Amino acid sequence: xxxxxxxxxxxxxxxxxxxxxxxxxxxxxxxxxxxxxxxxxxxxxxxxxxxxxxxxxxxxxxxxxxxxxxx
Numbered sequence: 001x002x003x004x005x006x007x008x009x010x011x012x013x014x015x016x017x018x019x020x021x022x023x024x025x026x027x028x029x030x031x032x033x034x035x036x037x038x039x040x041x042x043x044x045x046x047x048x049x050x051x052x053x054x055x056x057x058x059x060x061x062x063x064x065x066x067x068x069x070x071x
Contacts, residue, residue, distance in 0.1 A: 036050065
């Protein structure tokens with residue numbers, strides 16, 4: 001029984017550490033998420049994902065005068 005309690009304690013610490021790491025990573029992103037980098041190798045996939053997502057935020061497109069494929 002003691003071994004299980006020790007294992008549970010380790011797992012709890014690991015989960016807490018992972019949660020803190022996720023919060024630090026999210027805090028480094030700009031508000032609203034990472035912008036699509038035009039001309040960057042990841043730009044095509046990011047644009048396609050944004051077009052395909054029904055809940056994709058359109059505020060960035062509006063503030064920049066419109067984005068390809070936005071409504």
